[in-house]
Amino acid sequence: MANQRRKFLKNSLLLTGAILIAPKVIGIKEKRSHANHNTGAAKLKLSFKPYTLELKHVFTVASNSRTTTPVMLTEIEFDGMVGYGEASMPPYLGESQETVSQFLAKVNLSKFSDPFGLDDILQYIDAIDSNNTAAKASVDIALHDLVGKLLGNPWYRIWGYDPLKTPNTSFTIGIDTPEVVKQKTIEALPYKILKVKLGKGNDKEMIESVRTITDKPLYVDINQGWKDRQYALDMSYWLKEKGVLFIEQPMPKESVDDNAWLTAHSPLPIIADEAIQRLADLVRMRGAYSGVNIKLMKCTGMREAHKMLEFARAFAMKVMIGCMTETSCAVSAAAHLSPVADFADLDGPLLIKNDVFEGIKIIDGKVTLFDRPGIGVVKINP
Numbered sequence: 001m002a003n004q005r006r007k008f009l010k011n012s013l014l015l016t017g018a019i020l021i022a023p024k025v026i027g028i029k030e031k032r033s034h035a036n037h038n039t040g041a042a043k044l045k046l047s048f049k050p051y052t053l054e055l056k057h058v059f060t061v062a063s064n065s066r067t068t069t070p071v072m073l074t075e076i077e078f079d080g081m082v083g084y085g086e087a088s089m090p091p092y093l094g095e096s097q098e099t100v101s102q103f104l105a106k107v108n109l110s111k112f113s114d115p116f117g118l119d120d121i122l123q124y125i126d127a128i129d130s131n132n133t134a135a136k137a138s139v140d141i142a143l144h145d146l147v148g149k150l151l152g153n154p155w156y157r158i159w160g161y162d163p164l165k166t167p168n169t170s171f172t173i174g175i176d177t178p179e180v181v182k183q184k185t186i187e188a189l190p191y192k193i194l195k196v197k198l199g200k201g202n203d204k205e206m207i208e209s210v211r212t213i214t215d216k217p218l219y220v221d222i223n224q225g226w227k228d229r230q231y232a233l234d235m236s237y238w239l240k241e242k243g244v245l246f247i248e249q250p251m252p253k254e255s256v257d258d259n260a261w262l263t264a265h266s267p268l269p270i271i272a273d274e275a276i277q278r279l280a281d282l283v284r285m286r287g288a289y290s291g292v293n294i295k296l297m298k299c300t301g302m303r304e305a306h307k308m309l310e311f312a313r314a315f316a317m318k319v320m321i322g323c324m325t326e327t328s329c330a331v332s333a334a335a336h337l338s339p340v341a342d343f344a345d346l347d348g349p350l351l352i353k354n355d356v357f358e359g360i361k362i363i364d365g366k367v368t369l370f371d372r373p374g375i376g377v378v379k380i381n382p
């Protein structure tokens, strides 16, 4: 009797609670209870397939040129819900469709029955092998997409970021002849900031070509192409006069002292890209750079990128959210961090002809997030 009474009271309280919160969160509650109900029965299932991105232009940086970029598209399925992910493998980073396939073949997600256990699952992924950061990111992104969908919310909201605070994205101009650079600068007119690749010996010619077309603010990315720190310092003064806002990875990542010296003397902020891949690098390199370009493919995905962003802010470092040549899948995943970044370089999908997803949009030069759950992408090309 007493038991029944306790049960009745408990149910009444639950019901009252449900009625009170119903108008606001009932949709989310239904989805969560749907997931919880199946915890223990449903399993996480990973699948993946290679895909080749076709670039609109030949893309040249200090170290190489290319017309395509290999990627791997991933899916994690759980209880009828699918999360999408992606690994992008620009050749100079050491991963390929073969290495990513080999890595993903070792992943056994069936031992996890709760997709909300991100920490355990992603620690398991990271421990499978060293490096392979893009392969790891392809699992991380798909898992975040799945979890966001199960929660019924986009990640910027789960993290508590204001989607209206996203920055303008830069649009990248690769190293080329003055005629091509001018043409690309004209094509880039919709974007409010340009990122100009330098480091191949024609630095001033590149900037002067851009400046014949536009006086927009510029970022420059040297991709480790400068070898002499005095040249780098002289260029930093010249570039400041030309309206450049910062210099990305001026010298080789191994030249820690030279880059740190430049950071101490340059009138422009010096942003690390190749030198800071993961959270441990950020902590180790504290003081050597003014800021960091955080990319999901370098740091194993959204979970570590989010931690890096918070560490960088605590270290008073500038943060750029960047990308590789990627589909709208990985770029949209990165964009959820952009409301708290100082700079964004999220032009990946703008550089390719055969996107697979619809995701974030660049509207009037600004990164624009939508109120769609997970990473907020819709597959448009199966």
Ligand code: MG
Residues within 6 Å of the ligand: 221, 223, 248, 249, 273, 274, 293
């Ligand atoms: Mg870079």
